[in-house]
Each structure stands twice: as C-alpha cells, then as structure tokens.
Amino acid sequence: xxxxxxxxxxxxxxxxxxxxxxxxxxxxxxxxxxxxxxxxxxxxxxxxxxxxxxxxxxxxxxxxx
Amino acid sequence: xxxxxxxxxxxxxxxxxxxxxxxxxxxxxxxxxxxxxxxxxxxxxxxxxxxxxxxxxxxxxxxxxxxxxxxxxxxxxxxxxxxxxxxxxxxxxxxxxxxxxxxxxxxxxxxxxxxxxxxxxxxxxxxxxxxxxxxxxxxxxxxxxxxxxxxxxxxxxxxxxxxxxxxxxxxxxxxxxxxxxxxxxxxxxxxxxxxxxxxxxxxxxxxxxxxxxxxxxxxxxxxxxxxxxxxxxxxxxxxxxxxxxxxxxxxxxxxxxxxxxxxxxxxxxxxxxxxxxxxxxxxxxxxxxxxxx
Ligand SMILES: [Fe+2]
Ligand SMILES: [Zn+2]
Numbered sequence: 006x007x008x009x010x011x012x013x014x015x016x017x018x019x020x021x022x023x024x025x026x027x028x029x030x031x032x033x034x035x036x037x038x039x040x041x042x043x044x045x046x047x048x049x050x051x052x053x054x055x056x057x058x059x060x061x062x063x064x065x066x067x068x069x070x
Numbered sequence: 071x072x073x074x075x076x077x078x079x080x081x082x083x084x085x086x087x088x089x090x091x092x093x094x095x096x097x098x099x100x101x102x103x104x105x106x107x108x109x110x111x112x113x114x115x116x117x118x119x120x121x122x123x124x125x126x127x128x129x130x131x132x133x134x135x136x137x138x139x140x141x142x143x144x145x146x147x148x149x150x151x152x153x154x155x156x157x158x159x160x161x162x163x164x165x166x167x168x169x170x171x172x173x174x175x176x177x178x179x180x181x182x183x184x185x186x187x188x189x190x191x192x193x194x195x196x197x198x199x200x201x202x203x204x205x206x207x208x209x210x211x212x213x214x215x216x217x218x219x220x221x222x223x224x225x226x227x228x229x230x231x232x233x234x235x236x237x238x239x240x241x242x243x244x245x246x247x248x249x250x251x252x253x254x255x256x257x258x259x260x261x262x263x264x265x266x267x268x269x270x271x272x273x274x275x276x277x278x279x280x281x282x283x284x285x286x287x288x289x290x291x292x293x294x295x296x297x298x299x300x301x302x303x304x305x306x307x308x309x310x311x312x313x314x315x316x317x318x319x320x321x322x323x324x325x326x327x328x329x330x331x332x333x334x335x336x337x338x339x340x341x342x343x344x345x346x347x348x349x350x351x352x353x354x355x356x357x358x359x360x361x362x363x
Binding site: 010012014017018019020021022023024025041042045046047048049 | 189192193196228230231233234235238246247249250251252253254262263264265266267270277278279290314317318
C-alpha cells in the first residue's frame with residue numbers, strides 16, 4: 006500500500022486534477038476520491054454520471070536533476 | 071496614485087517606451103528573414119510565439135474584457151475583439167510578408183475563442199488563493215445574460231458550474247468553493263489543463279491531457295500546439311519544472327495546499343478573494359426558461 010499521485014478528471018468537470026490515491030484502492034474508491042473534489046463543488050450531485058471516474062494515468066515522474 | 075505623482079508617470083513612460091521598442095522588433099526581423107530566404111524560420115517563430123502569447127493573452131485580456139470590466143463599460147466581447155484585431159488585421163500583416171497562418175489556426179486556435187478563457191475564469195476564481203489579485207466572478211444574472219448573448223451555449227457549458235458554486239455560497243458553505251487539491255499544469259504554457267471544458271463544450275475530441283515520456287521524464291501538455299512547441303525545441307524546455315513537478319518532486323514542503331501557497335510567496339493577506347464578497351451569488355437568479363428555451 007503506497008500513496009501515489011494520479012492525474013484525474015471527473016466527467017463533467019472543467020479541469021484535470023492532481024489526486025493522491027493508494028495503489029491498493031479499488032477503482033470505486035479511486036472514483037470517490039476524485040469525486041470528492043468535484044461533486045457539489047463544480048458539478049451538481051444530480052448531474053453525476055453513473056460511470057463517475059476517468060483517470061488520465063500516473064502523474065509526471067519526479068524529474069531528475 | 072496622486073496628481074503630480076512623478077514616479078508613477080516615469081514608470082508608465084518607461085514601460086511604454088520599452089513595449090514600443092519590442093513591438094517594433096518583430097516586423098523588421100521577419101522581413102529580414104524572408105529577404106534572406108529563411109521564410110521557414112520566420113514562420114516557425116510566428117507559429118511558436120503566437121501560441122504562447124495566446125495562452126497568456128486569453129488569461130489576462132480574456133478575463134479582463136468579459137468578466138472583470140463592468141457591464142456598462144463593455145464594448146466588444148473578447149471574441150469579437152480577437153476576430154477583428156487578430157484574426158483579420160494581424161493575419162493580414164503576416165500574409166503581406168508571404169507567411170501562412172499558423173498550422174493550428176483553424177483546428178485548435180479558432181475553436182478556443184468560444185471556450186478557453188471561460189474555463190480559465192472558472193479555474194482562476196476557484197483557485198483564487200493562488201493568485202495575487204481579487205478575481206471578480208462576473209456572473210451576476212445580467213452578466214450571465216450578456217455572456218449567453220455573446221457566446222451562445224455559455225449557460226449550458228459554464229453556467230452550471232457557477233450554479234453549484236453560487237448555491238454553496240447562498241447556503242453558507244464558502245469552504246466548499248475553495249480548492250483542496252491542485253489542477254495539473256501544462257509543461258509548456260504552465261496554465262492549468264482545462265481540456266475537459268473544451269471537450270464538454272464540444273470543441274475538442276478528447277478531454278485528456280497529452281502525455282509525453284521522454285528521457286526518463288513524463289511531461290503533460292494542455293493542447294496539441296503546446297506539445298508541438300515543446301517538441302520543436304526540447305532542449306530549451308526540458309529542464310524546467312512546473313509547480314506541480316516541484317510539488318511531486320518533494321521541493322515543496324509541507325506537500326499541502328498551505329505549503330504550496332507559502333512556496334509561491336503568498337501571505338494570507340495577498341491571496342485572492344472574491345472581488346465582491348460573493349454579492350453576485352446572492353443576486354436573484356433569472357428565470358432561464360424565457361430566454362433559454
Ligand atoms: Fe515587452
Ligand atoms: Zn499548454
């Protein structure tokens with residue numbers, strides 16, 4: 006179990022977000038973690054689509070110096 | 071500023087002469103390049119810098135014209151201004167030199183006139199603690215009518231987000247209108263990736279950011295032209311890190327919203343707040359069924 010940053014977008018939202026998730030999280034939990042930042046903040050709960058989370062993949066890797 | 075403020079007058083004069091010089095360098099440079107058979111270089115310079123300028127121009131001028139200017143003082147919309155002065159006059163100037171419009175003009179640039187700065191307005195207002203000015207939401211009922219008139223479809227594409235925000239404010243939940251995480255940032259223009267808004271407005275084929283894995287590092291781009299600019303000169307851009315790269319790379323401590331705001335040098339007094347103390351959200355909403363059938 007380890008935290009890693011996901012770039013995530015929620016259907017109906019306007020921007021791609023940085024969302025920390027755990028590598029042991031099932032997709033439903035990941036979707037809820039993304040929805041936490043969006044539903045009833047920028048997207049109304051009643052407009053929430055059934056398939057709620059879409060992930061854009063892992064975030065940029067830590068740059069080497 | 072006071073009458074007789076010599077320092078302010080000197081500052082403005084200095085800025086103006088500086089900008090006047092800058093604006094006079096482009097045309098002779100392009101002329102010289104074309105005369106010496108390097109039209110390809112001239113075209114590449116224009117394509118490259120027009121896109122990067124557009125990214126910031128939409129943010130600064132788009133928001134100022136369509137959201138921050140009081141309704142009674144608005145003449146043209148930002149889109150009308152862009153069509154007249156940029157799409158017509160500016161392009162004509164380049165055609166006179168024998169250059170073409172940038173490759174991304176029709177497919178990427180023109181469609182953005184309908185949605186890009188509206189998405190930035192929402193993002194900047196929502197992430198207002200990260201900016202050093204007080205953003206005006208500019209979405210009181212009569213302002214929304216103006217936006218819908220100038221940008222048909224505005225209410226469907228953007229009004230719904232503002233409705234959710236306004237409801238939270240009216241019902242006493244201002245904390246629900248403040249960010250708890252960050253947007254992803256483009257590795258070329260450093261503006262948040264708002265492609266999902268363009269997709270939702272029907273102007274983009276995909277809401278996803280563009281991802282490039284190169285030399286052991288992953289880059290994220292907001293748009294095809296930003297990725298193109300990067301790939302034209304990777305050695306020029308590859309060493310730079312966005313604020314999100316720094317956050318993920320452990321350079322920002324503590325790795326929290328507060329830590330990032332402190333890293334940006336923003337004290338609580340300097341962080342942006344709503345310019346009207348949320349007055350717009352309490353204005354009586356219009357019945358939209360009459361105008362929006
Ligand atoms: Fe300048
Ligand atoms: Zn970009």
